[in-house]
Amino acid sequence: MRVVLAEDSVLLREGLVRLLGSAGIEVVASVADADGLLRAVDEHDPDLVVTDVRMPPSHTDEGLRAALVLRRQRPALAILVLSQYVEERYATRLLSTATGGIGYLLKDRVADVEEFLDAVRRIAAGGTALDPEVVAQLLLRGRSDPLDRLTRREYEVLSLIAEGRSNTGIAEALVVSESAVGKHINNIFAKLDLSGADKDHRRVLAVLRFLKV
Incomplete structure (x- = not known):
């Protein structure tokens, strides 16, 4: 590099x-x-x-x-x-x-x-x-649809994704299994209508919607 x-x-x-x-x-x-x-x-x-x-x-x-x-x-x-x-x-x-x-x-x-x-x-x-x-x-600007569709746990997971954490890091922070994190992330993608892109690209798009930029 x-x-x-x-x-x-x-x-x-x-x-x-x-x-x-x-x-x-x-x-x-x-x-x-x-x-x-x-x-x-x-x-x-x-x-x-x-x-x-x-x-x-x-x-x-x-x-x-x-x-x-x-x-x-x-x-x-x-x-x-x-x-x-x-x-x-x-x-x-x-x-x-x-x-x-x-x-x-x-x-x-x-x-x-x-x-x-x-x-x-x-x-x-x-x-x-x-x-x-x-x-x-950035979150102080408040939430609006479609973020309001997210559950509290899904919102926490998306917040940690925004910090750049991996699925393993998110699981450790929330004290849950990686499979549970994966399910939350899939739910987030679906609720934010991000089902069409590849997984890594969807993570970034989800963060941008989360921060409303």
Whole structure:
């Protein structure tokens, strides 16, 4: 896996380079601003971009806007956005661009090394990884049909899918069997009218409907 990293904090940037490198993930370029990110992607054609939201010169949304440009230009490029805080409008804009290869995590999540590396690999493989706090805040917008069709347990399962958990992880979190999780997921697909797509694609589409993006 080849990664371009964009982060204006020197300490965090160098820390991420070493962390990813120790896991056998090649960081082909590390930059400090959005313009550098765009140039680095053109030059190195990476599998994954990891970028901060706020970078120079204005420290507002340069990283996010660069990520959106890259997603339009390269729909297959996986993108992981790191943010200091939950910024709902940024998360919503990013998630609305595609159905896979997308992640939005808080920077504090990097401290859990294995969880962070798992998220990186999952996003690069075309999956999703959303910080639990991001999911919680997006849910404050309330539910509407067809999500109202879901039972409480199905809603819990879909929430965990949105965090990027596997069936095994969901079973462990809810203390149920994997076969029970599978049944809940099939019910979710049916209630959200997602019966026609392949299983992995339906998981992503279910998450996007869950977050109403």
